[in-house]
Amino acid sequence: MDHLFEKTIKTTPIYQGKVIDLQVDDVTLPNGKKSKREIVKHPGAVAILPITKEGKLVLVRQYRKALDKVIVEIPAGKLERGEEPDAAARRELEEETGYRSEKLHYLISFYTSPGFADELIHLYECADLEKGQGALDADEFLDVLEVTLEEAEQMIRDQTIYDAKTAFAVQYMKLKEVGRT
Amino acid sequence: MDHLFEKTIKTTPIYQGKVIDLQVDDVTLPNGKKSKREIVKHPGAVAILPITKEGKLVLVRQYRKALDKVIVEIPAGKLERGEEPDAAARRELEEETGYRSEKLHYLISFYTSPGFADELIHLYECADLEKGQGALDADEFLDVLEVTLEEAEQMIRDQTIYDAKTAFAVQYMKLKEVGRT
Numbered sequence A, B: 001m002d003h004l005f006e007k008t009i010k011t012t013p014i015y016q017g018k019v020i021d022l023q024v025d026d027v028t029l030p031n032g033k034k035s036k037r038e039i040v041k042h043p044g045a046v047a048i049l050p051i052t053k054e055g056k057l058v059l060v061r062q063y064r065k066a067l068d069k070v071i072v073e074i075p076a077g078k079l080e081r082g083e084e085p086d087a088a089a090r091r092e093l094e095e096e097t098g099y100r101s102e103k104l105h106y107l108i109s110f111y112t113s114p115g116f117a118d119e120l121i122h123l124y125e126c127a128d129l130e131k132g133q134g135a136l137d138a139d140e141f142l143d144v145l146e147v148t149l150e151e152a153e154q155m156i157r158d159q160t161i162y163d164a165k166t167a168f169a170v171q172y173m174k175l176k177e178v179g180r181t
Helices: A085-097 A149-157 A164-180 B085-097 B149-157 B164-180
Strands: A007-016 A021-028 A034-041 A045-050 A057-064 A069-073 A076-078 A104-111 A120-126 A142-147 B007-016 B021-028 B034-041 B045-050 B057-064 B069-073 B076-078 B104-111 B120-126 B142-147
Touching (some): A045 A057, A045 A085, A057 A149, A057 A164, A085 A142, A104 B164, A120 A164, A164 B104, A164 B164, B045 B057, B045 B085, B045 B164, B057 B149, B085 B104, B085 B120, B085 B142, B120 B164, B142 B149, B149 B164
Parallel strands (some): B045 B120
Antiparallel strands (some): A007 A021, A021 A034, A045 A076, A057 A069, A057 A142, A104 A120, B007 B021, B045 B076, B057 B142, B104 B120
16 A cells, blocks of 8 residues: 555654643655645543433533533543553543443443544443442543433533534433344 | 543643644543543545445545555545535545446444544445446545445455455445345
8 A cells, every 4th residue: 555655754743742742754655746744743542421220321521621511422532651451441531420330341442533643542441330339530520421322422412412423422421222122 | 521621731732643643631530530641633524335336335545554454444534624424425436436426325324433532424325326427536446346246245354355445334234135125
């Protein structure tokens, strides 16, 4: 697939942040022309589709500074340095919702914005939730909601749910539901 | 929902690029503490779920510099300045695949990475594709594939399809298929 590849001539670091780094790569395109690629480096993240014993979906409502908006999402968070994705999924679920479960089931991983970022999200399903012992993380500012599949679908229509991983998770839940009937 | 909001104290522009800009905002958290938010500004994008008259899904295989990988995605591209999403969807479909269609149907919009970026993707379904008149865009380096739903599902399992919007689109197609039977 050499007719698709770009060759890196030079990498220029622009910014090293707490969550992301930015670099600009000078590249040679497959036709020999030169171009530049703006690339955001991200440590990767996990997201969890948590289902209560009553079959409800647990969601978090939070403010997202990048959007200047409050939206509702499945619990998620970035990987700590050296942390395994399944450990991160258990940690984020409990920190954000107070729930825990032994039944953690890996579903899928996907890049969120392959055009400019390398963020990879690992998505897990977590069933038969139990209330954990710990207090919620004091540095997380969020509300925990428990909704039915129908309520989640309505939240997609009215843009209360407004992000890719959560829309994927709701559709996944719907597919399981349809498969069951 | 004042218990969720962050107040901006200062915005520091870091980089203005061809595709993205980076800024760092100093904020006051709901508990009064100070923090910083690294924010990527993006013009927004469209993606298209194109279905041929034979019911096949049209995909593009392309190299993504941010990942240093070739992956397979639904056709997509960023909005040009002042461009309406449905016009962008028609343009990107034809530039990337050579197909066009009068039947453009809006499905959903979602943020891809609300933790650090404001990229919003508008997703359209496009049925009954016709071969367009124009040549493929000479600046696009990609292969066009036509696959069945089953083949697309296999491509998700083996990580040939490895991005959120495409995984969502394949699941959407599956839900329609399940609904039909």
